[in-house]
Amino acid sequence: MSTRISGTEGYAEEARFLVERWKNISFESQHQIVLDLIPTVTSKVLDIGSGIGTDAAAFFAMGHQVVAVEPTEELRTPGIELHMEYGIEWLDDSLPDLSILRARKEAFDVIMLTAVWMHLDEVQRCRAMPVIASLLSAAGIIIMSLRHGPVPNGRRMFEVTAAETIELAALQGLQLVLNIRTQSVSIENRIAGVSWTRLAFRR
Ligand SMILES: C[S@@+](CC[C@H](N)C(=O)[O-])C[C@H]1O[C@@H](n2cnc3c(N)ncnc32)[C@H](O)[C@@H]1O
Numbered sequence: 001m002s003t004r005i006s007g008t009e010g011y012a013e014e015a016r017f018l019v020e021r022w023k024n025i026s027f028e029s030q031h032q033i034v035l036d037l038i039p040t041v042t043s044k045v046l047d048i049g050s051g052i053g054t055d056a057a058a059f060f061a062m063g064h065q066v067v068a069v070e071p072t073e074e075l076r077t078p079g080i081e082l083h084m085e086y087g088i089e090w091l092d093d094s095l096p097d098l099s100i101l102r103a104r105k106e107a108f109d110v111i112m113l114t115a116v117w118m119h120l121d122e123v124q125r126c127r128a129m130p131v132i133a134s135l136l137s138a139a140g141i142i143i144m145s146l147r148h149g150p151v152p153n154g155r156r157m158f159e160v161t162a163a164e165t166i167e168l169a170a171l172q173g174l175q176l177v178l179n180i181r182t183q184s185v186s187i188e189n190r191i192a193g194v195s196w197t198r199l200a201f202r203r
Helices: 011-022 027-037 054-061 073-082 122-134 162-171 187-191
Strands: 044-048 065-069 089-091 108-114 136-148 175-183 195-202
Touching (some): 027 054, 136 162, 162 195
Antiparallel strands (some): 175 195
16 A cells, blocks of 8 residues: 555545546546636646546547656556556656656646645645646646535545635746636535636746
8 A cells, every 4th residue: 555645535445436436527527617728739738636547538638748646556556557548657746745756857738736736734735836836837727626615534625715726826926817616517516515616827
């Protein structure tokens, strides 16, 4: 078993159930609201906290080069197996520091943080934003979603506001290009009172 990374609590234990559930989630339905922000020319995409690689696989299928970062081995391994036919590069690395990735000194045109940011506490979020900004190419975009509502049992999750995130991004010279609050696409989550904030930033 991999070392437990702060923010990943609960995922390894529930991985078998989550893999089955997430396998049926379509990228298009999940990301309808941001589809027009995705570059149409081949780009370098970084998917942080990629789970089983739903976003990573969709980007690869669109013709992009994709690096998927996922610290929970119990999700990363099924993700690798599920998308074996794709040339996604998988990394065992984690926020807030992304030390392995940063050491490579690469820049990405799209950085996805889907349902990940609210797993970091305030100190970690303050540390992570400059790291993410440093990985963004000059014309790149950061697309993120924040979950609001009840916290599933065993998970470590914080109520993170759009305002705080926008402020942290602004400190790194990142401009807000999208800020939309939506209901959950999943009926189950909607009934449970889950909603989402979708944010996107450019330099
Ligand atoms: C709700 S899942 C989202 C998975 C995927 N992005 C998706 O939308 O299908 C949250 C993911 O964040 C990962 N995660 C939690 N803490 C993390 C951290 N400190 N660094 C990187 N990823 C983390 C978990 O392992 C899990 O895969």
